[in-house]
Amino acid sequence: MKRMKKLQGLVAATITPMTPDGQINLPVIRQYVDYLIKEQNVKNVFVNGTTGEGLSLSIQERKQLAEEWMCQGKDKLDHVIIHVGALSLPESQELARHAAAIGANGIAVIAPFFFKPTNKDELVAFLQKVAAEAPAVPFYYYHIPPLTGVKIRVEELLEGIKTRIPTFQGVKFSDTDLLDLAQCISKNETEQLEFLYGVDEQLLGALAIGADGAVGSTYNYLGRKTNLMLQAFAKPDLALAQKYQFLTGEFLNFVIKLGFGVAQTKAVMTFVSGIPMGPPRLPLVDASEEFIIKAKAKLDSIVWPDGD
């Protein structure tokens, strides 16, 4: 298996840069990789997921993006995980084969969300068919019930999963149900699996329960601050870790009230990094000027414990 070391710490859910006329903007990715490493101290990426508008891209675009991230991340990034989930099983399988061929460090799949699996066996059967196309690549289930509407609890899904999916490596857990996460972690006695949390505003709670790390959109521009939270938690300096969580939460709480999604993430990343992320693809529409002004003022007003 292409496993160098256990995936821990932060993983940036990458944004898909687009040109003003809505094409994927591949040349920007080189700069983006360097920015994540140098400015955010983030060396793992999750490509073509929710933040990357993966389900709004064509198969061809998804392959081009995966290739570009692999190519630009070579010898720089630690882990490149490619999201290969799709509504159509053969398309998902094609993307899994492609990810394996280009040397991805992991693949992830969300639950199909138009025709939905109604129980864990149906869901595992779908995941197994995709995972089997990349038999040497660690496989992650991407659990995001608020978006897929598939609410099958992960604790249930994990039962016997290794026998059905030998490459099963862990879960990207994007739900607020910390009881479910805790049950998964407590059953992971041999610690073979990785649990990566995906609700950035309450990561500290998931760390306390035993999450290995996190995948999220905010690590694109708050990676450095969130890394300081992880360090404080590991020390342990819980009061300092809380301070960081309160402050990242203060920003998110503010923008969530204004209306916060992938389009707004693209706008925030553009003004923080200076890298043009461009517009989102329909049905998403650009963040308003008013949002950008308010979000920027809020972020600038925050005084961080590291004096920044």
Ligand SMILES: CC(=O)N[C@H](C=O)[C@@H](O)[C@H](O)[C@H](O)CO
């Ligand atoms: C629904 C969604 O996009 N979730 C992201 C990852 O799973 C998070 O990183 C959020 O963007 C973040 O927690 C802000 O709410």
Ligand SMILES: CC(=O)C(=O)O
């Ligand atoms: C947020 C996240 O993890 C994703 O974009 O898929």
